[in-house]
Amino acid sequence: MTHYDLAIIGGGPAGYTAAELAGKNGLKTVLFEKNALGGVCLNEGCIPTKTLLYSAKVYHTAQTADKYGVTCENPTFDLSKIIARKNKTVRKLVAGIRAKMTEAGVEVVVGEARVIEGIAGQARNDNSPVIAGLTRNPLIEIACNDQTYTAKKLILCTGSETVIPPIPGLRDTAFWTSREALENKEVPASLVIIGGGVIGIEFATFFNTLGTHVTVVEMADEILGGMDKELSALLRAELTKKGIAFHLAAKVVAATDHSVEIEKDGEKSVLATAQILLSVGRRPTLAGVKINEFMQTPDPNIYACGDVTGFSLLAHTAVREAEVAVAHILGELRITNYELREKMSYKAIPGVVYTNPEVAGVGKTEEMLQKEGIPYTVKQLPMAFSGRFVAENEQGNGVCKILEGTDGAILGVHLLGNPASELIVIAGIAIEQGMTAKQLKAVVFPHPTVGEIIKETL
Ligand SMILES: Cc1cc2nc3c(=O)[nH]c(=O)nc-3n(C[C@H](O)[C@H](O)[C@H](O)COP(=O)(O)OP(=O)(O)OC[C@H]3O[C@@H](n4cnc5c(N)ncnc54)[C@H](O)[C@@H]3O)c2cc1C
Numbered sequence: 232m233t234h235y236d237l238a239i240i241g242g243g244p245a246g247y248t249a250a251e252l253a254g255k256n257g258l259k260t261v262l263f264e265k266n267a268l269g270g271v272c273l274n275e276g277c278i279p280t281k282t283l284l285y286s287a288k289v290y291h292t293a294q295t296a297d298k299y300g301v302t303c304e305n306p307t308f309d310l311s312k313i314i315a316r317k318n319k320t321v322r323k324l325v326a327g328i329r330a331k332m333t334e335a336g337v338e339v340v341v342g343e344a345r346v347i348e349g350i351a352g353q354a355r356n357d358n359s360p361v362i363a364g365l366t367r368n369p370l371i372e373i374a375c376n377d378q379t380y381t382a383k384k385l386i387l388c389t390g391s392e393t394v395i396p397p398i399p400g401l402r403d404t405a406f407w408t409s410r411e412a413l414e415n416k417e418v419p420a421s422l423v424i425i426g427g428g429v430i431g432i433e434f435a436t437f438f439n440t441l442g443t444h445v446t447v448v449e450m451a452d453e454i455l456g457g458m459d460k461e462l463s464a465l466l467r468a469e470l471t472k473k474g475i476a477f478h479l480a481a482k483v484v485a486a487t488d489h490s491v492e493i494e495k496d497g498e499k500s501v502l503a504t505a506q507i508l509l510s511v512g513r514r515p516t517l518a519g520v521k522i523n524e525f526m527q528t529p530d531p532n533i534y535a536c537g538d539v540t541g542f543s544l545l546a547h548t549a550v551r552e553a554e555v556a557v558a559h560i561l562g563e564l565r566i567t568n569y570e571l572r573e574k575m576s577y578k579a580i581p582g583v584v585y586t587n588p589e590v591a592g593v594g595k596t597e598e599m600l601q602k603e604g605i606p607y608t609v610k611q612l613p614m615a616f617s618g619r620f621v622a623e624n625e626q627g628n629g630v631c632k633i634l635e636g637t638d639g640a641i642l643g644v645h646l647l648g649n650p651a652s653e654l655i656v657i658a659g660i661a662i663e664q665g666m667t668a669k670q671l672k673a674v675v676f677p678h679p680t681v682g683e684i685i686k687e688t689l
Pocket residue numbers: 240241242243244245246263264265266267268269270271272273275276277278280342343344345359360388389390391409430516536537538539544545546547548549
């Protein structure tokens with residue numbers, strides 16, 4: 232039996248961030264990963280999708296190059312090469328994580344880990360990493376590959392899994408989830424995407440750019456639930472112009488290999504399709520994990536970070552939660568001053584949709600503020616008020632929308648237009664630091680940048 236200060240189950244963004252930080256601060260750390268280091272994010276989520284979307288963007292740029300005075304005759308693409316480049320990118324980044332673990336002195340164990348003593352939380356199924364019940368033993372025992380490991384502290388970073396809804400007929404079809412969609416080397420003639428959330432819409436733009444006839448079916452009355460509704464509708468209008476069809480407030484009631492039956496306003500209709508892609512969401516691998524602001528579960532020796540907490544299901548949230556958990560553990564084990572512990576803040580978690588054009592938001596949306604009864608004013612400008620945006624986006628549309636409280640505090644910032652994913656960081660810092668509109672406006676922004684639109688809007 233080998234003893235560790237810290238055991239971590241799951242090698243995704245939460246797990247590898249926690250492991251690196253703990254190892255670098257002198258904790259004897261073991262990290263268990265049953266599939267591949269990097270987790271969903273690196274292997275089948277954030278990075279693979281963004282790599283494919285970038286290829287699609289390059290193809291689109293080549294197709295529309297004449298708008299910029301550049302001739303690019305009959306551009307074509309090779310999906311198998313696009314997938315091969317995606318795989319190469321993933322391999323490179325996973326190797327980088329492996330090197331980081333070695334450098335931090337973390338022992339990586341490949342295999343499925345189970346907590347022998349168990350923790351609070353309901354096990355979802357037999358493959359679940361924990362057994363329900365509260366541990367009494369101050370040392371946590373973990374079994375993996377017929378060996379037992381003990382640790383003073385444990386961080387659960389086991390992530391989330393795709394939700395498969397009970398749609399009649401669906402399980403008998405060869406439907407794709409995001410995993411299969413990332414590996415497929417042929418462009419389907421048509422694709423029905425069930426679910427108009429971030430993942431569904433990103434795949435919609437990818438396949439639409441490659442020439443697939445894409446239809447999105449969404450149960451809510453707008454795509455991208457949780458993002459600013461006005462900007463989501465504007466993006467939907469842009470994507471409709473590009474040929475993507477949308478059925479909103481529509482429920483899928485049945486599926487076969489080549490058709491999807493939907494119900495809208497009590498009327499049923501059938502959509503024929505070459506392929507179905509299911510993206511109705513993800514759920515934590517463990518149900519009902521409870522954590523405090525230090526990411527501690529009701530058992531003070533056990534922490535949980537990332538998708539398994541079921542909060543935000545985003546890689547950047549997972550990373551920050553891991554930093555908070557390790558800072559607390561270092562304090563608890565008297566490695567650092569206990570006062571250095573930090574609390575997790577969910578005030579400024581950016582949400583980004585990497586479509587073309589991109590959408591990004593941070594802080595409150597108008598919908599949230601109205602629900603919470605918080606008074607606010609809206610400042611809004613078209614992106615065309617930025618010279619750099621005009622220079623780089625021929626006939627491009629976009630919006631910068633800033634929500635301000637009555638005391639001048641910036642409550643939310645929402646952007647449509649490239650590169651919203653990069654610009655949103657500026658707004659995130661301002662909101663996290665509690666800056667007022669006046670304070671942010673006093674910052675000098677480089678010229679010409681698209682980021683100046685934030686200053687201009689303020
Ligand atoms: C298609 C897609 C696109 C996405 N795009 C983005 C994006 O652009 N930006 C963003 O922020 N987020 C994105 N996400 C979400 C992001 O991938 C997750 O939020 C992130 O991976 C969560 O990190 P995590 O460490 O909590 O879990 P994961 O990355 O899921 O890692 C959990 C790991 O735990 C391992 N594991 C589970 N149980 C055990 C066990 N018992 N023993 C050993 N190992 C175990 C799993 O094998 C897995 O590797 C995307 C997700 C998908 C599916």
